[in-house]
Structures are given as structure tokens and as C-alpha cells.
Amino acid sequence: MNINNYPEIKAGKDFISKIYVAIMLWIVGRAIQAASRVDKEVKKEFAEFPADFMMCMSILPFGPHMVVGKDKNGKVKYMGWNPQGKKITLTMNIKSMAAAMQVFTFQESTTTAFAHDRFTVDGDIVQGLAVVRVLNIVEVYLLPKIITKLAVKRYPKWSEMSPLRKWVGRIIIYVRAFTF
């Protein structure tokens, strides 16, 4: 048999998806940093994390990545896209770029993606679930209701998050995320 009739096939690249997900991770990372200073629930979630908390969210196998952790002063900070040289205490991996696109184009909520085993967590699972709750809150601030409803498990009621809190928080988070 002539094996040249059956060529090897290298995996293709999807640069558009990669760039889109990288931008989304940057926005979400910056927004988590801003929300941790603005929203009391996000503050409370992070307050319970240890001082050396450092989380890396990655798309397997080659990235992009998002690193968020506590700095020396205990403040939550977006630490960039490169986990190299950082002491990561919690790794959350999305199994494939296609799964990441499902999540970041809001076709599948973060909680559903967790339930569908699209994530793997290396570290304290309690912290992993807290991060999912934080992501839900951040999405409520960042996105219009019609899209957020697709991305979160349950959109907060007025009693849980008043429109005033939502809009004031949204403006501050957007300003902080994109300025300093």
C-alpha cells in the first residue's frame, strides 16, 4: 500500500476565535479587578480567599490565559495573560477553544459549561465555585440583560440587585476596567 495516499493532518488554527477569547479574558480580568472594589458580594467572595490567592483561567492546550490574584496589599488585581513565573493556587482550564467560544459568546452559561464538564479545576473546588459566582456577577454588570440571561444561571431579582446599584456599579466598573 502507498501510505502517501493517507497524509498526516496537522490541527488547524482558528486565529479569530483565539483573538476574540483573549480580548474577552482581558475584559473579564479587568472587570473582576474593578468589581472587587465596587460590589460588596464580589468583595465578600474574595475576602474569604487566602492572601496568596492566584487564579489562572486557561484555554487548553495553548491558551490564551487570564491571571487574577491578590497583591501584597490583599487587593484583587488582574495580573496579565501570562502565568509563567507566577505562583498559581487555582487553575481553571476550559477543555477546548470551541468550549471557550460557547462560553464567551454566551451560547452556554458558565454554570452550564461547568455542568457539561467543559472546565477542569486544579485547586480548591470551593474557590473554583466562588470564582464562577464572581464571574456571574461581573457578567451582570458588563452585559445587557438580554445577553446576561444567556450567560448566568439566574438573573438577579430587583431585591438582590437594585437597578440603581446595577447602573452605578456598571458605570464605575466600565470606567475602572478601561482606564486604570
Next chain:
Amino acid sequence: MQIPDYYEFLNQAKIISGKKAMEHIPFELRGYDAQKPLVVTSRALSESGLIKKFIGAFKDSAVTLGGIFNDVRDYAGIGLARDAAFLYRERGCDSIIAVGNGPEVDVAKAVNILVAEKTDDLFKYFEGTPLKRHLKPLIVVPACCSSGMEFTNTVTVDNRSLTSNFLYPDLAVLDPRMTPAKSRDCVAESTVIAMAHAVGAALTDIHSPMIEAYAHSALRYLGLHMTKGLKKPGHVETSLALHNAYALAALAFSNAPAGMVHLLAVELARATDISAGKFMRILLPYKMAHMMHKKMKIRDELFLALAGYDEYAATPAKDRSRAGVERVLALLAGLKGMMPETMKDLKVPKYKLGDIAKAASARSGKRYSEADCKTVLEHAWEGRAF
């Protein structure tokens, strides 16, 4: 609730089912420390565009496909297995992915034995030499006309079968991009095979809660989705539900003693070169009628699985056995015009029935008497009721 008998049950395959399931394959391969699978498939699937979709699922992964061996047709032969094994070795592959159904998976399993055992003599394992260790990682991606047999621990090459627990696939991926069928006939045959296996497992005289659970779920899915699947073979959600039913039925079948319908259908297929599914369609109603005729116990669970809790609760206990059989017959009646209904239609020579009954009885380890096998065969041949 009954006390379970002694039983053993093995389901080795991890099953991933649903949207974007194929995109999880690179991650799963990493778990096996594998990065270069050989893909075994058929030319028909390559030409239909399904292989293009399959390859697309590996985008942005670290996996290199060692080759797409797409020479399989509707028959798994040793020549194909040797060619694919040669390609596997030349390319330095470390795992196998079978995309397709029966013959593709059989060739992949045969390749796996050849490369893992480092041999060219496949048939020594069919003649008594046991497989003693885990083979290379084997992933199965059923496409179109799957019958669920891909999930079993059996390989059939050149009409010879081998069963070993090392032949279960390690991973089965049910992706809605691959499962829609091309024709009604294809769905008809697949559902009949699953139905025969699930009914056979549900009515087995061994009481195993595992077998019952798998058979129950298989029958429930078939009861709910078979009719729609036959009307719209390309319907994505229905085809995925049916493929789940095929998998469940095959796993129940793999762990239960083979039923009479399966044994007779396989022997008939060997004798005539007609697919076993067609014979299962013909034999299943006669086997059930034979059981009723001999006043054998037909578990109420059959009716429960096919009808659901409400109808089950509304039916008097004494009528449930019969109602279960009627449900099976009603579902099979939905296949009218798609599959032959008597063996006369298939031009099976009547003089062969005796030998077939004898062979099936022997293969069952005498669980089914030759006389019973022959009675069912003769009624099915003539289309005569009990």
C-alpha cells in the same frame, strides 16, 4: 424489589454526548498520553463531508492525525486491518479513532489487536489465544447508521467474531453533527437492532439491576423517539437521542447472555449474507409470541419502559406483560415498508433452518433448546402466528 442474582457488569467506555462533543477528544487523548491517532473510516463518510467536520473539531489542539484510513466499505476484512496497522506503525501513531459504524469499528478493533500485540496473526486470538492486556486507546465516533454494536466488546472480522473485555472502546463520542442518518432504512435497521438487544437484555432470566437499568433507559428512549426518528432521519436532537438508546442497548446486551433473536439473526446473516438487523425485525415478534404461547414470564418492566409511569400505573397488573409485548409490536409495525416482514421475502431456503437452529442453540450454551429455536424460525419463515 427483587434481590439481585450473582452478576458481573462492565462498562469501560467513557461516553461524551452532546453539542461540541468531538472537540473534547484532544483533551481526552491527553489523558491517555496520546497525541497522534490513526483515524479509521469509510470512503462514503469521507465523501459525505462528515470527516471534514470531524477534522475541524481538532482545530487549536496539539493533536496530529496520523492518517485518515478511509478504505473501509461494508465489510471488515483482515486485509484492511493489516493495511491500516501498517499505516499506524509507519506513522508512529499512539491511538486509534474509528469514525463510522460496524465495519469501521471492527477494522479499528482489529488494528488495535495487531498493533498492541505486535503481531500479524490476528486469527490466533479468534482460535483461543486470550487477549491479556489493555490495548491502545480506542475512540469511537458513531456516524449515520450506527447500531450501537460499536460500544460492545466484540469484533467481527471476515465473519468471525471475538469477544474480550479489552475490546470495549475507551471513549465513545456522540456528536449531533455526526449522528443524523441519511435515510429511513438506515434508522429502521439501527433501531431494530437496539430494540432486539434491549428487549433481550430486559427479559433475560438473570436479575441484574445494572442490565435492567441500561435496558430500561434504552427502551424508554426508543419508545419516545423511534417514530419521529423514522419520519425525520436527519433530525439532529432525535438522532442523538436514538444514538444514546443504541449505546445503552448495546451495553446491556454486552453484559447479558445473548438473546435468542440475536443468536438466530447472527446465524441467519452468516448463512445468507443478509444483514442481521433485517432478521431481528422478522424474528422479534415471533420470539415474543412464542414466549406468550409458552406462558413464559415477560417482566412488567418492559411495559413500564415503553409506556412510562402514568400508563403503567393505569394498567391493571395482570395486563402489563401483554401490554408490554403489544407496545413492542406496535413500534415494529411502524417499520412497515422499510424492512421485510417474513423470511420468505428474503428468500431464505427453508431447508437451512434446522442447521441454523442447531448452531444458535449450541452458541447459547443450550439455554435455548434446538426445538424452540426451530419453532420460532419456522413460524417466522411462514409468517404463521402461534
